[in-house]
Amino acid sequence: MAKATIKQVAAEAGVSTATISRVLNSSGYVSDEVKNRVMLAVNKLQYQPNAIARSLKQDKSFTIGVVLPDISNPFFMTICRGLEDVVQEYGYHLIFCSSDELPEKEAQLLQLMTEKRVDAVVLATTGGNEDLVARMSAAGIQFILVDRSLDLPGPAVDLVAEDDVNGAYELTKQLILQGHSVIGVINGCMGVSTGQDRFVGYLKAFTEAGMEHEAAYDYDGKFTESGGREAVRYFLQMAKPPTALLSFNNKMTFGALLELTENGRDIPGDIAIASYGEVEAARLLKRSGIVYVDQKPYELGIKAGRTVLHRLEKGAESSEAVRDILQPIIKKLES
Amino acid sequence: MAKATIKQVAAEAGVSTATISRVLNSSGYVSDEVKNRVMLAVNKLQYQPNAIARSLKQDKSFTIGVVLPDISNPFFMTICRGLEDVVQEYGYHLIFCSSDELPEKEAQLLQLMTEKRVDAVVLATTGGNEDLVARMSAAGIQFILVDRSLDLPGPAVDLVAEDDVNGAYELTKQLILQGHSVIGVINGCMGVSTGQDRFVGYLKAFTEAGMEHEAAYDYDGKFTESGGREAVRYFLQMAKPPTALLSFNNKMTFGALLELTENGRDIPGDIAIASYGEVEAARLLKRSGIVYVDQKPYELGIKAGRTVLHRLEKGAESSEAVRDILQPIIKKLES
Numbered sequence: 001m002a003k004a005t006i007k008q009v010a011a012e013a014g015v016s017t018a019t020i021s022r023v024l025n026s027s028g029y030v031s032d033e034v035k036n037r038v039m040l041a042v043n044k045l046q047y048q049p050n051a052i053a054r055s056l057k058q059d060k061s062f063t064i065g066v067v068l069p070d071i072s073n074p075f076f077m078t079i080c081r082g083l084e085d086v087v088q089e090y091g092y093h094l095i096f097c098s099s100d101e102l103p104e105k106e107a108q109l110l111q112l113m114t115e116k117r118v119d120a121v122v123l124a125t126t127g128g129n130e131d132l133v134a135r136m137s138a139a140g141i142q143f144i145l146v147d148r149s150l151d152l153p154g155p156a157v158d159l160v161a162e163d164d165v166n167g168a169y170e171l172t173k174q175l176i177l178q179g180h181s182v183i184g185v186i187n188g189c190m191g192v193s194t195g196q197d198r199f200v201g202y203l204k205a206f207t208e209a210g211m212e213h214e215a216a217y218d219y220d221g222k223f224t225e226s227g228g229r230e231a232v233r234y235f236l237q238m239a240k241p242p243t244a245l246l247s248f249n250n251k252m253t254f255g256a257l258l259e260l261t262e263n264g265r266d267i268p269g270d271i272a273i274a275s276y277g278e279v280e281a282a283r284l285l286k287r288s289g290i291v292y293v294d295q296k297p298y299e300l301g302i303k304a305g306r307t308v309l310h311r312l313e314k315g316a317e318s319s320e321a322v323r324d325i326l327q328p329i330i331k332k333l334e335s
Numbered sequence: 336m337a338k339a340t341i342k343q344v345a346a347e348a349g350v351s352t353a354t355i356s357r358v359l360n361s362s363g364y365v366s367d368e369v370k371n372r373v374m375l376a377v378n379k380l381q382y383q384p385n386a387i388a389r390s391l392k393q394d395k396s397f398t399i400g401v402v403l404p405d406i407s408n409p410f411f412m413t414i415c416r417g418l419e420d421v422v423q424e425y426g427y428h429l430i431f432c433s434s435d436e437l438p439e440k441e442a443q444l445l446q447l448m449t450e451k452r453v454d455a456v457v458l459a460t461t462g463g464n465e466d467l468v469a470r471m472s473a474a475g476i477q478f479i480l481v482d483r484s485l486d487l488p489g490p491a492v493d494l495v496a497e498d499d500v501n502g503a504y505e506l507t508k509q510l511i512l513q514g515h516s517v518i519g520v521i522n523g524c525m526g527v528s529t530g531q532d533r534f535v536g537y538l539k540a541f542t543e544a545g546m547e548h549e550a551a552y553d554y555d556g557k558f559t560e561s562g563g564r565e566a567v568r569y570f571l572q573m574a575k576p577p578t579a580l581l582s583f584n585n586k587m588t589f590g591a592l593l594e595l596t597e598n599g600r601d602i603p604g605d606i607a608i609a610s611y612g613e614v615e616a617a618r619l620l621k622r623s624g625i626v627y628v629d630q631k632p633y634e635l636g637i638k639a640g641r642t643v644l645h646r647l648e649k650g651a652e653s654s655e656a657v658r659d660i661l662q663p664i665i666k667k668l669e670s
């Protein structure tokens with residue numbers, strides 16, 4: 001098919017060429033009905049000044065790449081929902097990919113984002129790609145780290161996250177206040193900042209209280225539901241089982257609750273629970289008294305979105321790295 | 336900055352121009368380290384034969400638009416995860432947007448997908464845009480409807496969904512077999528095929544069993560958790576409350592369970608529950624005996640991904656519409 005001209009498109013849609021321009025440049029009022037007719041004509045005739053052609057001219061793709069562990073994980077997707085709600089009205093679109101907590105897969109996806117020429121990359125990192133991120137950032141790629149930080153060799157990049165050390169510190173103090181001294185810790189991924197920082201916060205509260213940490217009471221739950229289940233099986237068979245569990249994300253907490261319930265254990269009668277992140281399902285347990293860090297993923301997403309706009313719309317390409325850290329709030333389930 | 340040539344990029348990366356081509360066209364072996372260096376040089380010098388420029392030449396963007404009610408809803412995102420896992424290795428990327436169950440917002444998003452020249456649109460529709468979808472489809476835009484069907488004026492488009500009528504029919508029969516005749520129905524959105532079809536399936540089973548449907552026992556729960564809570568409040572204040580609830584999605588079921596638990600009701604002692612879609616949280620309730628349709632969102636996503644590839648990779652652009660309907664499976668929670 002020969003290349004269509006704007007006149008042919010106007011004829012096909014039954015409107016003026018000025019209207020075609022208005023629609024394609026989103027300038028001036030055009031009714032939805034007419035817009036629709038124009039876009040169908042543009043598509044039918046394969047008319048070129050489309051988003052792709054224009055993005056070449058503007059050297060902007062209006063696309064933001066989002067690389068996160070798993071697009072079916074509600075915690076991360078609630079962050080993304082906040083991000084979407086902020087950037088959508090500025091005409092940006094989101095490409096998502098799952099890294100599956102695999103550093104090699106994450107590295108491939110980041111390279112691909114360069115290929116796609118996204119305007120910015122929002123990254124909830126699996127860790128392990130510090131060098132790559134530093135090099136890409138030095139080459140001009142705009143990074144916004146979300147939820148998980150990275151210790152980069154070189155200048156810092158934007159970060160929107162929670163104070164995980166403090167959250168875990170306050171959470172642990174609640175268990176200590178309740179009189180617990182034998183606490184089973186269900187750790188997340190220790191290669192990820194949130195996994196590390198939460199453990200650090202626990203250690204701080206525990207040693208501050210004059211107690212001695214024993215490695216036998218740590219279990220590596222890898223941030224997964226099955227990890228939480230396995231941790232409970234491990235702790236229950238100990239000669240001196242813990243009187244409380246401290247779980248460092250909601251998936252592991254849910255797994256632990258399932259395993260405890262199936263084993264006929266009462267919460268908190270037999271064992272108390274503290275969770276980094278709310279487990280909505282726990283509201284079905286009566287008087288469980290679970291204490292938890294009330295995470296705000298939607299708020300994180302809103303803040304990440306604002307940081308993206310700050311970089312892409314406000315001409316702040318080269319200003320100092322943003323560091324926006326939310327202070328976590330501790331809550332208790334009472335029902 | 337003047338346009339960079341391939342030679343300048345090769346010099347910057349310290350490789351041959353042939354290597355640059357190999358990397359940009361993903362042809363032939365190049366080590367990750369070199370690939371990485373090349374992409375950084377391409378980016379630094381703003382070299383143009385990038386994905387966008389090539390997609391213009393190929394008239395393909397390798398992007399698939401996904402329009403669904405809410406990107407933070409795990410059911411839909413699990414579908415998307417299946418889709419991602421199938422299409423990613425063919426080089427396709429996914430742009431997601433949330434329609435919020437608003438037909439007007441969905442219409443805007445669909446127009447925008449035309450603008451972005453996505454190769455296909457995967458749509459979990461809110462309903463109400465039948466004319467627009469039919470026109471876009473006639474203009475050559477490849478649609479794959481997922482989970483929710485549309486009654487289009489004109490030729491059908493591809494559909495990957497469940498047999499909702501049959502699922503709800505079998506689910507209702509379970510409650511009837513248990514001896515229930517006063518059943519409170521928590522309906523979803525009636526403007527969406529899944530909402531309609533599930534109600535139709537219930538009516539079929541109910542009338543087949545010789546029982547008479549009373550509209551007073553239907554509550555419009557709008558597929559939301561708060562809708563499920565409200566439905567329970569409504570049913571509990573009836574002079575003759577239902578002995579069983581039939582809820583048409585997992586969010587409404589979860590809301591209903593929360594409201595019942597908070598009101599001290601025992602499940603199934605006081606009231607039995609049947610749910611279209613599993614509620615994982617219900618596994619925390621002992622012996623609840625909840626019957627449910629075991630939905631398979633990941634499988635739906637895999638099938639949708641295969642349909643996308645069938646259209647975009649197998650040269651099946653103009654063959655008959657695909658109709659891939661999963662038969663639902665009924666399960667019972669025993670713990």
